[in-house]
Every structure is written in structure tokens, then in C-alpha cells.
Amino acid sequence: MKVFSKLALMFVFVASSAVVGVNAQTITGEVSNVVLEKEVQSKILRLPYYEVFDFISFRIDGDTVILDGKVRNATNRGAAEAAVKRIAGVEKVQNNIELLNVGGFDDRIRRSLLTSFSRTGSLSRYLWPVNPSVRLIVDRGHVTLEGYVANEGDLNLANIAARTVPGVFSVTNNLKVDSKRAG
Structure with missing residues (x-):
């Protein structure tokens, strides 16, 4: 047993x-x-x-x-x-x-886009960190916004700021709202 x-x-x-x-x-x-x-x-x-x-x-x-x-x-x-x-x-x-193409046309849009974000209310804070939570991609005049913002208002404001830049053909807004990952 x-x-x-x-x-x-x-x-x-x-x-x-x-x-x-x-x-x-x-x-x-x-x-x-x-x-x-x-x-x-x-x-x-x-x-x-x-x-x-x-x-x-x-x-x-x-x-x-x-x-x-x-x-x-x-x-x-x-x-x-x-x-x-x-x-x-x-x-x-x-x-x-x-x-991406590096040239006068896209570089002008990049500078204008960065200036637009820097001067638009709450969007400038996303550009302050060493690794910004918002990425501004310019490809032959077409802008794509990538990354994270803290709220829906900033997402819409980013779209408006990008669309008002002279020379931009289109804007694709792939930003996501996530306050923990946003700058």
C-alpha cells in the first residue's frame, strides 16, 4: 500500500x-x-x-x-x-x-508645418520633447500626421494646422488620442 x-x-x-x-x-x-x-x-x-x-x-x-x-x-x-x-x-x-524626397518644395512645407504647429495653441507642447509624440511626414506635398495627442481637441487642431499650410495637397491624420503617450 x-x-x-x-x-x-x-x-x-x-x-x-x-x-x-x-x-x-x-x-x-x-x-x-x-x-x-x-x-x-x-x-x-x-x-x-x-x-x-x-x-x-x-x-x-x-x-x-x-x-x-x-x-x-x-x-x-x-x-x-x-x-x-x-x-x-x-x-x-x-x-x-x-x-522621403529631400528638396526645396517638401522642405518648405516641413518648415511651414513645424511653424504652424509651434504657433497653434496647445500643439507646440507635442514638439518640445527630444522624441516628440507627434510626427510630421511630408511626401511630395502630401502630409501625414502620426503619433499621439492628449485629447480630441488637439487631434482636430492638428488637422486644421496642417491643412492651412500653403502648398499642401492633402492631409492624412493618423494621430491617436492617448494622454499617457502624448508629449
């Missing part, structure tokens, strides 16, 4: 260990994905020439990081890929970042 109870007890212990191991792997997998996302975001925000006129987003698919977005210079495109490749757990980086 003692042998049978010891055997049953050992079976219960082994079975419960296996269940705990499976749960631990699931939790660790989820945690490591969150950690990986934070690490990729941190590396992108630390790029030396990443500015208000650049926007880089990413997706994680297993051990592959897919970079998207638009940047003004090739340095940011290459630096983003190199920085993400150095992260532990990343095996492959797919770089879909587009280079």
Missing part, C-alpha cells in the same frame, strides 16, 4: 510539474514578446538623427522584426535596421522603411 501511495504521489507531482512548466513557458513567451517590443521601440527612439519629420513603426512576427515608415535620410533607415538586429532574440529584420 505504501508503494502504491508513493507511486500515486510521484505521479501527481510529475503531472503538476508538467502543467506548471507549460504555463511558465506561455507566460515567459508573452513576457518576452512585450520585452522585445519595448526594446525595439527604445532602440528606434534612440537613433541619433531620428526627428519630428521621421516616423518608424514595427511589427514582430516570431523572431522577425518588420520595420515600416518614412524617414528623411538614409542614415536613419540603415541605423534602425542595424540597431534592431543587435537585439537578443531577433533573428531577421525586414526593412520596409521608405526614404
Whole structure:
């Protein structure tokens, strides 16, 4: 009888260990994905020439990081890929970042857009931090607003500020309201 109870007890212990191991792997997998996302975001925000006129987003698919977005210079495109490749757990980086045209027409719009945001009420605060929460993307006269603002009023105000800039053909407002992530 003692042998049978010891055997049953050992079976219960082994079975419960296996269940705990499976749960631990699931939790660790989820945690490591969150950690990986934070690490990729941190590396992108630390790029030396990443500015208000650049926007880089990413997706994680297993051990592959897919970079998207638009940047003004090739340095940011290459630096983003190199920085993400150095992260532990990343095996492959797919770089879909587009280079924006650098020229008089778009640069004039960029300067005017930045001035418009700086002079428009509550919008200037989004441009103060080193990594602003609002990104102003200008591509051949078409403006895309990316990032986060604190409230619906600022979202609408940003749209108005962008539409009043001379030379702008269209405005796509991809801003999201999130007071925690907004500058």
C-alpha cells in the first residue's frame, strides 16, 4: 500500500510539474514578446538623427522584426535596421522603411508645418520633447500626421494646422488620442 501511495504521489507531482512548466513557458513567451517590443521601440527612439519629420513603426512576427515608415535620410533607415538586429532574440529584420524626397518644395512645407504647429495653441507642447509624440511626414506635398495627442481637441487642431499650410495637397491624420503617450 505504501508503494502504491508513493507511486500515486510521484505521479501527481510529475503531472503538476508538467502543467506548471507549460504555463511558465506561455507566460515567459508573452513576457518576452512585450520585452522585445519595448526594446525595439527604445532602440528606434534612440537613433541619433531620428526627428519630428521621421516616423518608424514595427511589427514582430516570431523572431522577425518588420520595420515600416518614412524617414528623411538614409542614415536613419540603415541605423534602425542595424540597431534592431543587435537585439537578443531577433533573428531577421525586414526593412520596409521608405526614404522621403529631400528638396526645396517638401522642405518648405516641413518648415511651414513645424511653424504652424509651434504657433497653434496647445500643439507646440507635442514638439518640445527630444522624441516628440507627434510626427510630421511630408511626401511630395502630401502630409501625414502620426503619433499621439492628449485629447480630441488637439487631434482636430492638428488637422486644421496642417491643412492651412500653403502648398499642401492633402492631409492624412493618423494621430491617436492617448494622454499617457502624448508629449
